[in-house]
Amino acid sequence: MLDFSLNKIFVEGNTDQKMIATILEIHYNISFPYNGLALEDCIINCNGWQGLFKQVALKEIYRIESSGKNLIIFDADNTSNLGGYTKRKKEIEVGFAELIKATKKNINYSIYLLPNDSDNGDLESFYMSCIKPDKRFFIECWNNLYGCLQSKNEARYELKIPKSAGMVYSYVDLFENYRTGFYQNKKTKRDYSDDGLWEYNFEENNHLKSLCKFLEDNLNLKSN
Amino acid sequence: MPDQSEFITHFEVSNFKKFDHLVVNDIGQFNLITGDNNVGKTSLLEALSLNLKSNNDLVFKFHSLLCDQHIHHHAENKYSKNPIIPKFNYFNLLKNKEELPLTLVFNSQKVILTDIDYFRLKEEDKDLFVSTPYFMDGIEYKYWIRIDKSNVKPEIQFMYEDDYYREDRKFESKLYKPIVKFRNFYERDLNKFIKELSQIELLNLTAFDYEEIVSIIKIVIIPDIIAINIQKINNDSDEMIFIATKSSKGLFVNVTRFGDGVQKIIRYLIEVYYAKKNGFNYFLIDEIDTGIHFSRLKIFWKEFLMLATKLNIQIFATTHSQECIEAYAQALEELGMEEKGRLIEMEEHNGKVYASTLSYENIKAGLISNTNLRGA
Known part of the structure; x- marks a missing residue:
């Protein structure tokens, strides 16, 4: 049985937290609170990748001495934002090496970098793989818009080019009428389990299959 | 024992x-120590309070602690010259290997209770013991250890302060542990505390100390305080803390007229001075925030931490409150004392207790990510 008092998942933000929770719920029947532990105590939001080594859970002696697993599911990022798969992975490994040196104890960790643990990219790239097939034209539209804005990004305009999160928000807003859930406020607007907008195809989506394999290998999970 | 400095x-x-x-x-x-009920927060404070200057003190105070917790039986007829020594005795359990010895490590120095050679002490004559005055300095601890001849098999018996009554006993200062427990906040206890301190003339606060205490109370909890004093109501009464305020028109009023929160804060301030003046460089408080309104917690922490910094004293305090943790973190940040602050999170798994030490950076990250910092 999955023991979240021992094993923790670390993510970069709220959206990541919800995305992992959604996958755990629909594919592994794990919902939160889980065995009395709140979502934020199981899937920990580090508020950016640089917040990882400040997290309380990494200092917990019980978890360290019991070889608790630390699953790091972060963005690989791109060279344009000082990231990239190889660079980011190395940076996290160096951080753990320093932590192990400081605590003089072995710390059990595994890293998975979105979108697929091999390419550059981020959570949003991952999400784009989960867009409903009949709405995938949105990706092309967005990329055209983004490319156009980039080409006009001259100093005199001082453009605030949208971050990749903007792509997901725009998608959700654009297809508002396709939502099947009931949205009470702006926060629930970002519920990524809505099957009117998203399709979690565990058989064919390679990004999703790769992430699930990582979760299954490290947490001994079995799908529904 | 470690260097007290x-x-x-x-x-x-x-x-x-x-x-x-x-x-x-x-x-x-x-x-700041956090954790669920019964995880051992108070026990950790008690264990830390055994950091003493000599092995004698350790034995004496550990024994006192066992008595407080009714783990150790007291002698019967202890006020007579023929006390009945109880058979149950922690030290006999140690001797018979039925109990493992208390072991403490402070920094790099290790003390094991069995290191103390009470087994090799010579037999003392009981009547002589009863008629012998106490040694005030506590060095001759053989006076606390007896062989009970009434048993078929002679047993070493450890004697402690209230096994024998002495009108003239004045070793309370040796018994003092710089720990304020949760139950120590009410009038009777405060009265007892002040009485003990004043009787043995060890309170010894200077006018500057009182001035400092008044300035902190003014900021934290009684804005119109003018002065504080320890005095008697009349010649027959015990000494007690009195406070003069603008609203009392400068007249000194017994501190018991104020609420528990006021009494608690005043006690912390006086006792931290007392601990320092008696050679302790640490001070332990159980459930530090209980009785203090949440809106005053940050200013209380700020003033208390500044005082502890000035006195160069180490603080260990327990709490169950998230608000107290938040106020503590804010106070550390506003004072620029982030490096000095820790949160010790205690949790129990399968009967074993674990203590994780978190830095200010960890505390802040935990507060932001809404992680439970109060312990499992």
Whole structure:
């Protein structure tokens, strides 16, 4: 049985937290609170990748001495934002090496970098793989818009080019009428389990299959 | 025992109450201890309070602690010259290997209770003992250890302060442990505390100390305070804390007229001075925030931490409150004392207690990510 008092998942933000929770719920029947532990105590939001080594859970002696697993599911990022798969992975490994040196104890960790643990990219790239097939034209539209804005990004305009999160928000807003859930406020607007907008195809989506394999290998999970 | 001038940075305790073996690393000058009920927060404070200047003190105070907790039986007819010595005795259990010895590690120095050679003490004559005055300095601890000849098999019996009554006993200062427990907040106890301190003339606060205490009380809890004093109501009464305020038109009023929160804060302030003046460089408080309104917690922490910094004293305090943790973190940040602050999170799994030491950076990250910092 999955023991979240021992094993923790670390993510970069709220959206990541919800995305992992959604996958755990629909594919592994794990919902939160889980065995009395709140979502934020199981899937920990580090508020950016640089917040990882400040997290309380990494200092917990019980978890360290019991070889608790630390699953790091972060963005690989791109060279344009000082990231990239190889660079980011190395940076996290160096951080753990320093932590192990400081605590003089072995710390059990595994890293998975979105979108697929091999390419550059981020959570949003991952999400784009989960867009409903009949709405995938949105990706092309967005990329055209983004490319156009980039080409006009001259100093005199001082453009605030949208971050990749903007792509997901725009998608959700654009297809508002396709939502099947009931949205009470702006926060629930970002519920990524809505099957009117998203399709979690565990058989064919390679990004999703790769992430699930990582979760299954490290947490001994079995799908529904 | 460690050099009293240095702070505790590493602590271990074995075979004490519910701790088989507990290790606390990376301890700071200021330490807020959290954890669920019955995880051992108070026990950790008690174990830390055994950091004393000599082995005699350790034995004496550990024994006192066992008595407080009714783990150790007292002698019957103890006020007579023929006390009945109880058979149950922690030290006999140790001798018979039915109990593992208390072991403490303060920084790099280790003390095991069995290291103390009470087994080799010579037999004392009971009647002579009863008629012999106490040694005030506590060095001759053989006076506390007896062989009970009434038993078929002679047993070493450890004697303690209230086994024999002495009108003239004045060793309370030796018994003093710089720990304020949760139950120590009410009028009777405050009265007893002040009475003990004033009777043995060890309070010894200067006018500057009182001035400092008044200025802190003014900021934290009684804005119109003018002065504080320890005095008697009349010649027959015990000494007590009195406070003069603008609203009392400058007249001194007994502190018991104020609420529990006021009494608590005043006690902390007086006792931290007292601990320092008696050679302790650490001070332990159980459930520090109980009775203090949440809106005053940050200013209380700020003033208390500034005072502890000025007195160069190490603080260990427990709490159950998230608001107290938040106020503590804010106070550290506003004082620029982040490096000195720690949160020690205690949790129990399968009967074993673990203590994780968190830095200010960890505390802040935990507060932001809404992680439970109050312990499992």
